[in-house]
Amino acid sequence: MYTILHIENSDFFKKIFEDIFRKKNINYIFVKTVEDAYKVLDSKKINLILTAIEIPKSNINHFLEELNSNIKYAEIPIFVISGKEELDTRKEVFSFGIVDYILKKTSIFDIVKIIESFINEEEFIKSLKKFKIAVLDDSEVELNIIKDIFKDKKIWNVDYYTKGKELISSSEGYDLYLIDLILQDCSGEEVILNLREKNEKSIIITVSSVTNEKTISHILSIGADDYIIKPYVSDIFMARIRSRVRNYLMIKELIEKLSLNSKEM
Structure with a gap:
């Protein structure tokens, strides 16, 4: 089953994402810290990472850099959700090879559509x-x-x-x-x-x-x-x-x- 790891300090998204992804037969794992994220990454096969730009006790750039430098995680596609609209912030985060930078003002259903579209494209390329x-x-x-x-x-x-x-x-x-x-x-x-x-x-x-x-x-x-x-x-x-x-x-x-x-x- 396709598995998404979501790193987010707030519980706001959790229940909604959990319900939506379950109906789409997608396994959804929610954690609040980078430490917990690594525990999941080391114990389960993760197909996609969805992360907030602000993570407790961690710097997003440092986290993305660590993922990219580790052969175990480097190929996992990453989507960042952020309330920061500044162009410089986006450019900096994109430089770490993320797939997309999604603004928090985007509706949850649109976020799901973006992720679902990416998953479908991945499945197509895998078939091809x-x-x-x-x-x-x-x-x-x-x-x-x-x-x-x-x-x-x-x-x-x-x-x-x-x-x-x-x-x-x-x-x-x-x-x-x-x-x-x-x-x-x-x-x-x-x-x-x-x-x-x-x-x-x-x-x-x-x-x-x-x-x-x-x-x-x-x-x-x-x-x-x-x-x-x-x-x-x-x-x-x-x-x-x-x-x-x-x-x-x-x-x-x-x-x-x-x-x-x-x-x-």
């Missing part, structure tokens, strides 16, 4: 890291853009191709294909048709600068699951992939359940 991914583009510049996006998310299970025929003839099977439409050695259309014939369940996303609606409609009709237009913002790029991966996993889970039920009958 298990995927075998193929990227086809004959432009090194475009390939490097996608490489940088995946590198930023620490996604390494990606093979990059510059020739369509090489990908078509590859014996490797992939869960996700990102295919450029305009290629030098063959057409993106030919690649998509071949890939869809061999990989009925894989996700195929076309990435192209072609914006013609008839072309987009045609590419989707021959087997592509989505069409991303270049140039794109990395967040939008990942959001489109997220949408397809979510559908893919839901269908996969449904098929597995149906298969299991048929065996039991």
Whole structure:
């Protein structure tokens, strides 16, 4: 179960957060001091830390620095809740690698939405890291853009191709294909048709600068699951992939359940 450690001197948030997170099947642990926080960190697997900026008998900067310098805690995402709106304070706290700085005037339900959104993104990236991914583009510049996006998310299970025929003839099977439409050695259309014939369940996303609606409609009709237009913002790029991966996993889970039920009958 996903576990959140909350460090806060006041009991104001405790009951509300406890009730909300329990309903979302999230384990919530509340402590008032850094000393107690370390006891929890040493005894339980913590997935996320939510901390007030003002902690009794401790300095937030010192606490964040200690977490970052310890290999056991360095990868735990941290959200800071603060009543201080000064830009310098925010910059200083962000320099310790926190995920977000949330103002106390933000409603509790909005704070939960922010955290829930982050958890969902984490789960998506975790799923994507298990995927075998193929990227086809004959432009090194475009390939490097996608490489940088995946590198930023620490996604390494990606093979990059510059020739369509090489990908078509590859014996490797992939869960996700990102295919450029305009290629030098063959057409993106030919690649998509071949890939869809061999990989009925894989996700195929076309990435192209072609914006013609008839072309987009045609590419989707021959087997592509989505069409991303270049140039794109990395967040939008990942959001489109997220949408397809979510559908893919839901269908996969449904098929597995149906298969299991048929065996039991």
